[in-house]
Amino acid sequence: MKWSAVPYSAIRAMRRNTMRTILTTLGIIIGVAAVITMVGLGQGASAEVEEQVNRLGQNVVLVFPGERSLGGVSIGGGSANTLTVEDARALQEEIPEVIAASPEVRSQRVVVYGNQNWHTRIYGQSADYLQIRQWPIESGEMFTDEDVERASLVAVVGQTIVEELFEGADPIGETIRVRGLPLTIIGVLERKGMSLMGSVQDDIVIVPYTTAFQRISGRSHAMVINIQVYDQQSMEIAQQKITDLLRERHRLAPDQENDFTVQTQEEVAQAATETSRVMTWLLASIAGISLFVGGIGIMNVMLVSVTERTREVGLRLAVGAREPDVLLQFLIESIILCLLGGIGGILLGIFATEIIASYAGWPALFSTEAMVIAVTVSAAVGLFFGFYPAWKASRLDPIVALRRE
């Protein structure tokens, strides 16, 4: 038979009932758009997580006080007072793989400049902290080891502070007050964006940890020790050495459990990546279900179409169409229907992803792979759900079909 005539007659059959064609393909359009959007957003989110992991710094090990299991109940612990500044110093001095260690203490405080005030987090850190976090200074400079020793009243601030207290003006050399304590700003950090947990990392004031311990937080123990290890290969051995040294310093008997937790940045990131991966799968499954439902819609309409066009089928059989000809004609029609839906779905999906991504603040990634898969799947949906109606059409008895009114 003349196959080049089939797509043409299929399109004419669809145009005969434009509204129904649009409504039918809508199911596929939404299904494909959902798949594209979910995959696009999921990949964007994963890329963002990866990017953030890199921004967290490389070869970073975190030591938390007390037992702290990720994903378990005790996450975010740190209430135990088991880590000291001396621990941090010892780690840096006694383990060759550790090139920097910064004891961290955080407090939530109101910062005042002139008649402006802003509630923010004050971090006590060592001079190495920015190096550990791979966080560049935009202007000014970081405080030095000397500042730490002398507990100088200096601070390095994030972009949010610049915007909220200084309305974008250069804050270097200005003095801000925390509970009456004057801090001179000596540096401004580059913008860092959202953290893995969704907090704004730029909303920060960093001061020497000595200053934080003595003048701001009133604590005497570190909440975290941030450690940078020499290179990737040394990570494992460094983790072991850190554990051994801390157990020794804390005088733990062999049968006693650790009173601290050592974690690498990768482990923290992995949890976040895992979460986003699970979410992507969940959303993609829902999208897949809607594609499936769209396919059932196609089958429904093709069945109606076969019933409506019984006489046409009868005539085609009478003028010499064979059963496979009729079968393929209806199959091709439903595949074309689904492919049109697939193309519409891609356009809608790109549109939706762009909008959602711009709100969510992470990049939208479109892989041609996802689109090829979506279109292939929609054609397969057409093939799968179009088969029964097409088969039914081809099995019509021409005599009965021609007589049907």
Next chain:
Amino acid sequence: MSVIELKNITRIYKTGSVSVDALKGIDLTIQEGEFVAIMGSSGSGKSTLMNIIGCLDRPTSGNYFLNGEDVATFTKDKLARLRNQTLGFVFQAFHLLPRTTALENVELPLLYREEELSWKEIHKRAREALDIVGLSDRVEHTPNELSGGQKQRVAVARALVTRPDVLLADEPTGNLDSRTSLDLIDMLQRLNREGLTILMVTHEPEIANFAERIITLRDGLIIKDRQSVQMQASEALKNWKDVDEIEYENSVSL
């Protein structure tokens, strides 16, 4: 040479436990170039006979030779090819595809040809067929832009486009008024004179009289098979008077 030869054809329809003998043993031979009318009241089996001759249905028993070949041995695909190339169908209800131009309707059988034709050849043959039925000026019209007679002529063109050996017409004038019916019969007679074998089912005796052979069926059997003096539709058309003309004449004579 006989185009169609039926030997003791029966057709029994079974619906559950009830069986109906639609044809009870038909013997019939139709020669090349004949113009045959099949008459009979409804239920006489004439449609069943037509379906069997048209290879749309198979007999329960008996032999059917088309061009000397036993159709019973044919596969479904071979039967489809026969319907496509050897036989041409014209139906009472026209059965044109809606919203499809006359040309495309006529092209339809050519699309199912076993040996594929080029589009150019398909268009050419379809135009020629429309030319034969006198609709060269209606090529791009869709069925709802055509009158009943024109629709049936498109259907005839569709049946002719594959150059079949036999034209099967099932009540071709059933949906047409008498004047249009005469036009159609006139056309069929012209085609017949050019050598086309025509088999026409009708229940109207006036229409059957335009055939050269009239077969009458009753209860699944042939009760009469006679050669008739063929009336010429062209003659009838010459003497045709419209209703208003007749009324006019009547009023004059009064």
